[in-house]
Every structure is written in structure tokens, then in C-alpha cells.
Amino acid sequence: MPELPEVETTRRGLIPSLKGRKILGVTKRRNKIRIAIPEDFEKRIIGCRVLSVDRRAKYLQIPLDSGDVIICHLGMSGKFTVRKIDSTPFEKHDHVIFETDRCEWIIYNDPRRFGLITLCTQGELAGHKLFKKMAVEPLGNEFNGAYLKEKLKIKKSAIKINLLDQSVVVGLGNIYVCEALNIALISPTKKASDLCIDDVERLVVIIRDVLNRAIEAGGSSLKDFVGADGDLGYFQHQFVCYGREGEYCKNPGCIGEINRINQAGRSTFYCPECQK
DNA sequence: ATGATGTCCTGGGCGC
DNA sequence: TGCGCCCAGGACATCA
Known part of the structure; x- marks a missing residue:
């Protein structure tokens, strides 16, 4: 049940490990969370550099230097953990793992699988069906x-x-x-x-x-x-x-x-x- | 058009 | 001790 504050906290927590980092590897341990993870997900991400970690509503948006944007929703039980690459086995609900040039694993874990991870281009983002009908941010000036x-x-x-x-x-x-x-x-x-x-x-x-x-x-x-x-x-x-x-x-x-x-x-x- | 309800999913808590 | 049941909930689909 992450709401805006939890997503914002996650965003801030991910910045040191992701912003400016190069993604060296991606592992999908299942093909679908709430919706299917794109088939070419790994191919489009590996080798890219992360420009920033942004938030819109309860979604994380992670733009890459390739022009693609990773979109992630935590659903109600999704969370990210970060750890140095080691030999510890992954856990049951670790669905997607990113490996960075900082020798870290960024692990998306979501037992109830209400979350989603997908990809679109920067150009598609504003008109994307996930964001198109969204109202204003509650912490922005337009919300009055x-x-x-x-x-x-x-x-x-x-x-x-x-x-x-x-x-x-x-x-x-x-x-x-x-x-x-x-x-x-x-x-x-x-x-x-x-x-x-x-x-x-x-x-x-x-x-x-x-x-x-x-x-x-x-x-x-x-x-x-x-x-x-x-x-x-x-x-x-x-x-x-x-x-x-x-x-x-x-x-x-x-x-x-x-x-x-x-x-x-x-x-x-x-x-x-x-x-x- | 709007509003109400059903659906996805698993773990935890509870009653028996 | 263990089984089955119900609940948690964001967002979308599907009805009326």
C-alpha cells in the first residue's frame, strides 16, 4: 500500500544508487507482474545510463540516456532493495533485478504482484495511457x-x-x-x-x-x-x-x-x- | 456520462 | 498443528 509518501521515499532512496549509473545487467525472474514486462526489456536497458529518478503520482519514472523511460508502480507490496553484488540467493518474490556499474543490485520485490514495471519512450510518456488522465500533484501549486x-x-x-x-x-x-x-x-x-x-x-x-x-x-x-x-x-x-x-x-x-x-x-x- | 462492482495476488491473522 | 476463510488494496475492466 505504498502511497505518495512511500513512493517519494523510495525515489529519494534510489537516487544515490541509480542516478548517473550505467545499467550492466537486467534479470527478469518472471515475465509478468500485474502486466507483462516488455519482451525486449533487457535489450533496451542494458548499457544505458540512468539520467534521474522521477515520480509522477504513485509511479516512478526512470529516464535513460537512450530516450527510453522505465515506469514502475509499487502496487501495494512492491519495494526496492539495494545491495552489493554477492552470492546471496534471490528471494521468492524478487521479480526484476538491475545490476549497475557501482557493483550493486537494485532488486524489485513484490509478493502480491499488484505492481508493474514497463518501458516507453520519452516522447510517449506524456500521452501514455497510465498518465494521460491523471490530475495534478497534491504537493504542487496547482492543487489549491x-x-x-x-x-x-x-x-x-x-x-x-x-x-x-x-x-x-x-x-x-x-x-x-x-x-x-x-x-x-x-x-x-x-x-x-x-x-x-x-x-x-x-x-x-x-x-x-x-x-x-x-x-x-x-x-x-x-x-x-x-x-x-x-x-x-x-x-x-x-x-x-x-x-x-x-x-x-x-x-x-x-x-x-x-x-x-x-x-x-x-x-x-x-x-x-x-x-x- | 457516471457510478458501482469485480478482478488481479499473496501473506497474515483468525476461528475452529 | 493445521486447515480454510477472509482481508488488505491501486488501478483497470466491466457492467448498469
């Missing part, structure tokens, strides 16, 4: 009260559903949406178009704050999340709401307790006492 209010204006569905919709705003997943709505004192079931401008303005500020704090904490939404540098990132960040069914609400002055409901097949955690 006026923007979000306009997006929600015609939405008859619940605010929570809309915050998860990547065509409204990208990068948010179940955890940070629950957290932000709790802190913003907004009910997840409230009809999106019914939010007043004050609610929306407050929500935008809180979403940014929650994401920024999670990035600072080094990614925290999965208890066995391993940062790209190989360091274990335990729950350094205390969730106020997510996963706390039956416990007290942490909002100042609130005496309610956290409930769990189901929205669109997903668990929503919230406090019915203070989230209106």
Missing part, C-alpha cells in the same frame, strides 16, 4: 482550494471516493485520505459537491501537511515497508485514525471513537462524533 472546489462541484459521490480518484488529485490512497478527513473534521460519506469552500480550503492544507509529514517520517504506511536504502521504516508516524477502530478519537475535545465502514469495497476509518 479553488481547483479542488471546481473538481468536486459536480460530484454526487462521497468525498472519500473522490479523493481516491486519480483524475481528481493523484497520489492519495486509503490511509492518507482517512487521516486527512479525520483531521479536517469532514465526514468521508459527505457528498463531495456539498463541501463548502472553507472545508475544501482546509482539506487542501491538511492533505499537504499529512503527506509532507509522512515523507519526513520516511514512509510509514506499511509496517514492513523497506526504503530503497534498505533501512527498515517502522511506523515512525502515528496514525490518528487509520486502523484504530474502536479506539478514542484524537481530535482535541472530541470524545467519540473511531468507526469502520465500507465505501466502494474499501474500509473507511472515521469518527462520527466530530467528522460532519
Whole structure:
């Protein structure tokens, strides 16, 4: 369940091992994760130099000096680890391994195989079907009260559903949406178009704050999340709401307790006492 | 068009 | 101790 903060943490962790490095080898240990890995994947990557490690929404984009871009999504259990090349055997769910001129292995491991790794050219990137319909980044200047209010204006569905919709705003997943709505004192079931401008303005500020704090904490939404540098990132960040069914609400002055409901097949955690 | 539901996948937790 | 069941969830497909 890596959301934007975990992907950003992974990106930052991968930069020292990938940026400017030459890829000397690629091993596919299966042909498909969630979607097929291109057949010519190894051929197109080996011998190339990595220009940078970028992020768009929950995707990593790794441009190469050949003009190709590696696209990677972590799904819900995907992670990268980096280690010096040695004789330690690969693990069961190590699906793709990159070898660099720094004598390192960059290993993509994903037990639940909800992630993906693919390739396109730099020219195809902007119009790529994975990115074409994506909305703005939540940490960018374009994500503001006026923007979000306009997006929600015609939405008859619940605010929570809309915050998860990547065509409204990208990068948010179940955890940070629950957290932000709790802190913003907004009910997840409230009809999106019914939010007043004050609610929306407050929500935008809180979403940014929650994401920024999670990035600072080094990614925290999965208890066995391993940062790209190989360091274990335990729950350094205390969730106020997510996963706390039956416990007290942490909002100042609130005496309610956290409930769990189901929205669109997903668990929503919230406090019915203070989230209106 | 929009919205609701089903699908992919495995490991972990739980009840019996 | 072990088996079966259910749940977690991002994004896309497929229905109404």
C-alpha cells in the first residue's frame, strides 16, 4: 500500500544508487507482474545510463540516456532493495533485478504482484495511457482550494471516493485520505459537491501537511515497508485514525471513537462524533 | 456520462 | 498443528 509518501521515499532512496549509473545487467525472474514486462526489456536497458529518478503520482519514472523511460508502480507490496553484488540467493518474490556499474543490485520485490514495471519512450510518456488522465500533484501549486472546489462541484459521490480518484488529485490512497478527513473534521460519506469552500480550503492544507509529514517520517504506511536504502521504516508516524477502530478519537475535545465502514469495497476509518 | 462492482495476488491473522 | 476463510488494496475492466 505504498502511497505518495512511500513512493517519494523510495525515489529519494534510489537516487544515490541509480542516478548517473550505467545499467550492466537486467534479470527478469518472471515475465509478468500485474502486466507483462516488455519482451525486449533487457535489450533496451542494458548499457544505458540512468539520467534521474522521477515520480509522477504513485509511479516512478526512470529516464535513460537512450530516450527510453522505465515506469514502475509499487502496487501495494512492491519495494526496492539495494545491495552489493554477492552470492546471496534471490528471494521468492524478487521479480526484476538491475545490476549497475557501482557493483550493486537494485532488486524489485513484490509478493502480491499488484505492481508493474514497463518501458516507453520519452516522447510517449506524456500521452501514455497510465498518465494521460491523471490530475495534478497534491504537493504542487496547482492543487489549491479553488481547483479542488471546481473538481468536486459536480460530484454526487462521497468525498472519500473522490479523493481516491486519480483524475481528481493523484497520489492519495486509503490511509492518507482517512487521516486527512479525520483531521479536517469532514465526514468521508459527505457528498463531495456539498463541501463548502472553507472545508475544501482546509482539506487542501491538511492533505499537504499529512503527506509532507509522512515523507519526513520516511514512509510509514506499511509496517514492513523497506526504503530503497534498505533501512527498515517502522511506523515512525502515528496514525490518528487509520486502523484504530474502536479506539478514542484524537481530535482535541472530541470524545467519540473511531468507526469502520465500507465505501466502494474499501474500509473507511472515521469518527462520527466530530467528522460532519 | 457516471457510478458501482469485480478482478488481479499473496501473506497474515483468525476461528475452529 | 493445521486447515480454510477472509482481508488488505491501486488501478483497470466491466457492467448498469
